[in-house]
Amino acid sequence: KAGVTQTPRYLIKTRGQQVTLSCSPISGHRSVSWYQQTPGQGLQFLFEYFSETQRNKGNFPGRFSGRQFSNSRSEMNVSTLELGDSALYLCASSPGLVDLGTQYFGPGTRLLVL
Amino acid sequence: AQSVAQPEDQVNVAEGNPLTVKCTYSVSGNPYLFWYVQYPNRGLQFLLKYITGDNLVKGSYGFEAEFNKSQTSFHLKKPSALVSDSALYFCAGYNFNKFYFGSGTKLNVKP
Numbered sequence: 502k503a504g505v506t507q508t509p510r511y512l513i514k515t516r517g518q519q520v521t522l523s524c525s526p527i528s529g530h531r532s533v534s535w536y537q538q539t540p541g542q543g544l545q546f547l548f549e550y551f552s553e554t555q556r557n558k559g560n561f562p563g564r565f566s567g568r569q570f571s572n573s574r575s576e577m578n579v580s581t582l583e584l585g586d587s588a589l590y591l592c593a594s595s596p597g598l599v600d601l602g603t604q605y606f607g608p609g610t611r612l613l614v615l
Numbered sequence: 616a617q618s619v620a621q622p623e624d625q626v627n628v629a630e631g632n633p634l635t636v637k638c639t640y641s642v643s644g645n646p647y648l649f650w651y652v653q654y655p656n657r658g659l660q661f662l663l664k665y666i667t668g669d670n671l672v673k674g675s676y677g678f679e680a681e682f683n684k685s686q687t688s689f690h691l692k693k694p695s696a697l698v699s700d701s702a703l704y705f706c707a708g709y710n711f712n713k714f715y716f717g718s719g720t721k722l723n724v725k726p
Contacts, residue, residue, distance in 0.1 A: 606658035
């Protein structure tokens with residue numbers, strides 16, 4: 502099976518812009534989670550989608566949003582970018598039937614905000 | 616508050632020596648516990664997990680982890696370290712559909 506894919510791999514944006522990141526989970530996986538990884542804060546949970554519904558949410562401002570499509574692909578959007586949003590954004594998928602179980606991570610999208 | 620702690624930012628070990636990367640958790644109920652490894656410019660790779668049963672869990676690449684409920688710990692171990700084990704290691708706890716990650720420990724294995 503193909504692994505989790507994320508596009509684009511690298512992005513450079515300026516403050517105030519908005520950005521959309523994409524994640525395609527492993528075939529058959531219905532749960533997609535998003536994480537922000539920074540050197541100072543480590544790995545922070547953003548949100549999780551299961552069957553097109555947001556099932557869990559971390560403690561991020563409303564500028565961070567996401568959605569999931571019927572084919573389980575997910576997008577994450579960040580509006581009004583700030584310098585502090587520069588990070589590696591990781592997507593993880595799991596079967597997510599009864600619970601998340603083991604998550605499988607994509608390579609990440611590295612976002613740089615100037 | 617639920618949390619997972621990795622008390623060491625960095626662990627240095629010589630190749631061939633045993634290694635231990637520490638993790639303690641404060642996650643309610645009977646959490647699942649995981650170890651993931653991250654190589655430079657890569658996503659996290661699953662190493663092993665504990666759900667229930669035997670306290671010693673064996674995983675990928677010769678790693679194992681010992682679950683200790685009384686000490687709320689889940690330390691990662693390997694009997695003989697390799698230079699290629701050098702990477703960033705994350706411990707995670709899972710309960711009620713949420714993951715709680717530790718801050719990561721950088722493992723340096725010197726030849």
